[in-house]
Amino acid sequence: MKQYIFNIHDVVLLMTAAECLLLAVFQSILPTRARHDGRLLSAFLLIIAVASACTLILWNDQFSLAPWFEQTLLPYLLYSALLLKGPAIYLYVCSLTQRKLTLDRRLAIHLLPALLGLACIAVFGISSSDLRLATDTEQSLPTLAIEFIWDLASLVPFVYAAASLVQIRRYRIALKDEYSHYSEVELTWLSALAWGVFISWGWTMVVHVVAKFSSDIVADYMGIADNYLAFILINAFFAYSLTYAHQLLDTKPEEETHETVSEEAPSEPAITKVRHAMDVDKIYLKKNLNLEQFSERIDLPPKEVSGVINKHFGTNFFEFVNSYRVEAAKTLLADPEKADMTVLDVLLESGFNSKSAFHRFFSRLVGMSPTEYRKQALAAEASS
Missing domain, CATH: 1.10.10.60 (Homeodomain-like)
Structure with a gap:
């Protein structure tokens, strides 16, 4: 038996999904994870796990699941994950840089892109097969709807990544306003991760645009590179969350670290x-x-x-x-x-x-x- 179910690129997606699940479980048992940032990071990891798993199932031809799942449910899961990962990372950054972030109803506005994408899937009855053939030249209404939700899934995370960078910049300015000196280590790490997300999801958007005007081979190789970037990013997030994230909300002026009271x-x-x-x-x-x-x-x-x-x-x-x-x-x-x-x-x-x-x-x-x-x-x- 020499037929392979997964190639090396599929293994990267599989490892990304598995690692995200394990890290989400690990995050939930950390003693410092009772705060909102711990919950939001776990949610982000679970969302990436779902996106990676659904992407693997959608494009892998070597195995199949139940038709009702693969054709009907899969598009909903995939687009929910793709359109929620942006809000998840943005709210995670906000939870680290805002001392009093409350998870209330006002934050439901961040669900609107996902709801819009899911509404398109429901209205036009889009299946997994439709998603794979979204680049067909026939400009029918369902095809335009598929292109629209693919565009949305590429653009929305990139916009939220940019918003995360803006939020970190505001936080840095606020620290400079209030303190003459403060610890830069944790904030530098968070900035580096936000830039990593921005570059990775920016690359995703470039891949999506190039796929419209280039050959399938070029688009496939660029998409594979995108999967590798996501895998590297998840490992960086774990290293950061384990080492620095729990200290960020406690970032104080460096001088105050000496203020141990006898x-x-x-x-x-x-x-x-x-x-x-x-x-x-x-x-x-x-x-x-x-x-x-x-x-x-x-x-x-x-x-x-x-x-x-x-x-x-x-x-x-x-x-x-x-x-x-x-x-x-x-x-x-x-x-x-x-x-x-x-x-x-x-x-x-x-x-x-x-x-x-x-x-x-x-x-x-x-x-x-x-x-x-x-x-x-x-x-x-x-x-x-």
Whole structure:
């Protein structure tokens, strides 16, 4: 018996599906996977497993399944997976870069592309045989519908991959706005994976376009390369999720990693030094101030400074410094002689180096925007 059911390219698809299933199970038992990101990664892996398995069944001629499954159910499973993998990866990235992502009804909007594709299959009664012959030249309505859902299955994941890159960029900007230094390792890994998804699904879209205008042989080889890219990508996702993903939501400024609080209460001389640096020396006016620079300025170890701020003042280093900056901004905003200063001038004069960080901290600590505070303060000064 020398007839082979699978060739090496089919084996790659089979391994991708099997590995995704195993990784999804593995993800579910990890202790850090109670969060949304763990569930979404498992969902993404299961979706890729379904897409790989359905692709294998659709294009492999050496074995067959029950006709009702292979001809009727398979198109629904395949297009559900192809049109849901984009939203899955996007929501996974959002769960890592947004601290309060909630899986509520609003996210159902991401199901619309999949529902549109499935509606086309149902309306036109598209079978697996129809999908394989989608490149026929006869431009009948069912053929146009098949081409449409193939176009949709190629374009939608690519768009979501691009949206994931935009989300990561926004998260990086937010970190820069709020912190002067932060750990880049986890974020760099996530960016690399998002770029990998973007390139892989971009290649899928190129393969789809080329298949319309080239020979079947060229399209087959490009499609095979696409399957290999997917296999490599899944392995990279597993390495990332196992090593770095659980740390991303805890990404904090590098300085805060030193803020381990000792059991002993801070000494009075240390408290006096910290208070003097803030109240008299106004060290908070220095932009991009970090814990090491602060500690060096007052000649105390970073650990001791961290203990003073945590134990005595009941906050962390960045909240402590920015609360002083907000008070300095309030003084400038309430001074009639400084009424010609712009809000940008005020935030820079107060020690902030980012407009968004200034507005975020000011609104949180004062309960109103800087502009509203200035209007009220100047009005109260005028009436008095």
